[in-house]
Amino acid sequence: MTTSDDDLNEETTSARPLKRLPLRIAYVSMDARMNFLRDALALRGCDVMPIEGDDIDTLTKIAGAAVSFAVPRMEWWIRYQMSLPVRKRRTLIASRKICDGTLPDAIVFAGSWFSVDVQGADGRRIPTFHYIDQSMSRAPLPGEQPGWGPFGRPGISAQMAMYARAEKVFTMSEWARDHTLAEHPHLTPDRVEAIGWGPCAVDLSASTVAIDEKERLVLLVAMDFYRKGVDHFAAVATAVRRESPDTRFVLIGADQSRSEIRLGDDVEYMGIVRDRAVLEQMFMRSRVFLMPHRYDRSPHVLVEAASGGTPVITGVQGGPPEVPRRGGGGAVHQPHEHQRIADNVRLLLDDARAWSVASAAAREAQRSYYSWNAIADKLISEISASVNRS
Numbered sequence: 001m002t003t004s005d006d007d008l009n010e011e012t013t014s015a016r017p018l019k020r021l022p023l024r025i026a027y028v029s030m031d032a033r034m035n036f037l038r039d040a041l042a043l044r045g046c047d048v049m050p051i052e053g054d055d056i057d058t059l060t061k062i063a064g065a066a067v068s069f070a071v072p073r074m075e076w077w078i079r080y081q082m083s084l085p086v087r088k089r090r091t092l093i094a095s096r097k098i099c100d101g102t103l104p105d106a107i108v109f110a111g112s113w114f115s116v117d118v119q120g121a122d123g124r125r126i127p128t129f130h131y132i133d134q135s136m137s138r139a140p141l142p143g144e145q146p147g148w149g150p151f152g153r154p155g156i157s158a159q160m161a162m163y164a165r166a167e168k169v170f171t172m173s174e175w176a177r178d179h180t181l182a183e184h185p186h187l188t189p190d191r192v193e194a195i196g197w198g199p200c201a202v203d204l205s206a207s208t209v210a211i212d213e214k215e216r217l218v219l220l221v222a223m224d225f226y227r228k229g230v231d232h233f234a235a236v237a238t239a240v241r242r243e244s245p246d247t248r249f250v251l252i253g254a255d256q257s258r259s260e261i262r263l264g265d266d267v268e269y270m271g272i273v274r275d276r277a278v279l280e281q282m283f284m285r286s287r288v289f290l291m292p293h294r295y296d297r298s299p300h301v302l303v304e305a306a307s308g309g310t311p312v313i314t315g316v317q318g319g320p321p322e323v324p325r326r327g328g329g330g331a332v333h334q335p336h337e338h339q340r341i342a343d344n345v346r347l348l349l350d351d352a353r354a355w356s357v358a359s360a361a362a363r364e365a366q367r368s369y370y371s372w373n374a375i376a377d378k379l380i381s382e383i384s385a386s387v388n389r390s
Helices: 032-043 058-067 073-081 084-099 156-165 174-183 230-243 276-285 300-307 338-350 352-368 372-389
Strands: 024-029 047-052 106-110 128-132 168-171 192-194 217-222 248-253 268-271 288-291 312-314 330-332
Touching: 024 032, 024 084, 032 047, 032 106, 032 372, 047 084, 058 073, 058 084, 073 084, 106 372, 128 156, 128 372, 168 174, 168 372, 174 192, 217 230, 217 276, 217 300, 230 248, 230 288, 230 338, 248 276, 288 300, 288 338, 300 312, 300 352, 312 338, 338 352
Parallel strands: 024 047, 024 106, 106 128, 128 168, 168 192, 217 248, 217 288, 248 268, 288 312, 312 330
Antiparallel strands: none
């Protein structure tokens, strides 16, 4: 049995017949956060084959890093994922694992860095699905830090081949769906569907929420201070605390972008919080989650805050504004509109009714849409329909 990624010039051959019941899914992931979706599929009765997509040797990783060097770091990371040594090795290892045993009914890739082709003895190609937060773009998108590399931005042609062979591409956000269709005009709209994303580090959906349990605390969790708009967060903190000095603005995380943003005296910086109980408490105690970001895709922290009934305020770019707009669980502003954001923050801090309405909307949106269980149901429905068609 061999597999193929079109631009790798590998041939596809036949394998053992497929098993139909229960629904058997090969789930390929390189991100531990995507294991929540894997587990939700299993809880719904699917026979899930977990495939570690990054199980490659050190030499290949070094070769991939060497041929993909770029700045800034995020650009390097993107180019590394799409480098030929890394994609080819991942394709080979994943296909071997998938073919080692009873073949699946479908293959789900949590991402679109690589794909595999596997056929049964009857010549039928096992359908593949991708679940993504963003597709490759030919140039940096608005708000995204511009990158530099010696050979331009690679990967578009490889991703086109993956999507052309895929049964369907699922996106976390409507923004990612629109962006994917714009970058890949060969895809028809019915083959790209937005289905949401879920919480990871913190899930408070089973907890009770009351305003008297909330403090005058505005929270941000960020690992990239430039993209997440930490400087805007600090400016809003100063504007709010000028009139309400008892309000706390707390920042958790670390600056992987090395942007040298100054926090000032109005932001309490906790650094990285590794104790899950402490992190949960910070989410539970916060009355507002504020992320006036420049650029982001589908940040899990927003739905984590919503799961605890905390209204969220975001910038206008990407997937983040979809969270507060779904039912009215917060607000959306241009990140530089510091005074308008400050006014909205004060409304949610001072007006118990306004906070309660936004809190209930945020929690309902998370439970009904931004939930791994809801996402798993949508995937199972689509995969079952694909299997029945074949």
